[in-house]
Amino acid sequence: MKRIVLFLVTNIAVMLVLSIAASVLGVNKFLHANGLNLGMLLAFAAIMGFGGSFISLFMSKMMAKWSTGARIIDNPSNSTEFWLVETVRKQAGKAGIAMPEVAIYDGEPNAFATGPSKNNSLVAVSTGLLQGMSREEVEAVLAHEVSHVANGDMVTLTLIQGVVNTFVIFLSRIVGYLVDSFLRRGDSESSGPGIGYTVTVIVCDILFGILASVIVAWFSRQREYRADAGAAQLMGSPRPMINALARLGGMSVEPLPKSLASSGIAGGSSWMALFASHPSMEQRIAALQAQGR
Numbered sequence: 001m002k003r004i005v006l007f008l009v010t011n012i013a014v015m016l017v018l019s020i021a022a023s024v025l026g027v028n029k030f031l032h033a034n035g036l037n038l039g040m041l042l043a044f045a046a047i048m049g050f051g052g053s054f055i056s057l058f059m060s061k062m063m064a065k066w067s068t069g070a071r072i073i074d075n076p077s078n079s080t081e082f083w084l085v086e087t088v089r090k091q092a093g094k095a096g097i098a099m100p101e102v103a104i105y106d107g108e109p110n111a112f113a114t115g116p117s118k119n120n121s122l123v124a125v126s127t128g129l130l131q132g133m134s135r136e137e138v139e140a141v142l143a144h145e146v147s148h149v150a151n152g153d154m155v156t157l158t159l160i161q162g163v164v165n166t167f168v169i170f171l172s173r174i175v176g177y178l179v180d181s182f183l184r185r186g187d188s189e190s191s192g193p194g195i196g197y198t199v200t201v202i203v204c205d206i207l208f209g210i211l212a213s214v215i216v217a218w219f220s221r222q223r224e225y226r227a228d229a230g231a232a233q234l235m236g237s238p239r240p241m242i243n244a245l246a247r248l249g250g251m252s253v254e255p256l257p258k259s260l261a262s263s264g265i266a267g268g269s270s271w272m273a274l275f276a277s278h279p280s281m282e283q284r285i286a287a288l289q290a291q292g293r
Contacts, residue, residue, distance in 0.1 A: 042170055049166030057158040060114040061101070061122045070103035070124045080130065084142070088123055091143050091234050095150035097121070104130070109251045113145035114154060121149045128251075137247055140231050140240035147230025153223045160219050164212035172204035213275055220277040225287050238288040245288070249281035 056063075064070060076082035081104070088102050098119035107126040115121030123145045130138060148154070180197035228245070232238035273280075279287075 041173060042166075045166045045170035045173070046162075048169050049164075050162035053158045053162040053165060057154060058116050060116060060154065061120070064112065064114045064122060064124065065103070068105040068107070068124065070105040070122075072101050072103045072122075083135070084125070087139055087142055088146065091146040092149075094234055095146050095230075097146070097150050100146070100149060109133070109248060111141050111145055113148040115149065117155065118149055118152055121154075123149070132251055133244065133247055136240050137244040140235055140244040143231035143234040144227045144241065144244075147227040147234065148223070151223065151226055151230060153227065157216070157220060157223065161216055164215050168205060168208040168212050172201050172208055175204050176201035217275050217277055221279045224278050224284065228284050228288055229291060232288060232291060238291055242285050242288050245281050245285050249285075 065072070073081045073085055076085055084104070085102050089099055092099050098121075100113070100115070100121040100123045103122060103124040105124055105126055108128040109126060109132050111123070111125040111129055113121060113123045123142065125138065125141065129141065133141070176197040179200040180194050183196040184194055228241055229238075231241045235241065278284075
């Protein structure tokens, strides 16, 4: 439940901050004063909608290292670190991507991949995952994360987030303009947007932001299925990934920081399944079993 709330709050908070900034800077008044030019509004919405998403993408590796305390393995100091680096190197070669940075962080079982591009990425695993899984299962988890990178999932989800953000901003301001015009009909002396516009835009940003989160979460779940299938392909069989997911299903998985919530190998599925960034372990295992038939 906490992961779902953080997932929603993050998206809504970004939208509200951008909206407040636009109001403070007078952009909203400018658009309104110019008759709500739809072309100008759409351009404004696209800049605002994609801006936050791309900033988050380009900062993703830095933020991941900072928020998890991940330690990059530059020079392996033991056999486990050497095995991790060589396993990712082998999988990256098979997947046709540049060698990602490999990191370990302290925490309960989980792993993630992030980065702005296929050739500039980070794959990290927790100490809990290394201690609680067999090497074959860890290798399957690494293959899952490498598949995320190879599939360009970080960029794809950023673009999707940018598109839905754009339409949230665009539609919120159109609704705000219509409501404000209705409330102020017959008032020819007032100029610029009124309180009706401001309140309506804030309310619509929240409501449309929640709907947008449903769309983004659906795409996030689909990419998990694809990464599981990619791991099965890299491993030569779906069985190691099935075993890894089954093992994770029986472990206490630590939620990642909210900025990485959709990037982990494990993510919650609950009664609010529409907002879950990951399918349930049972659904993922069933999909892999169907693939192996």
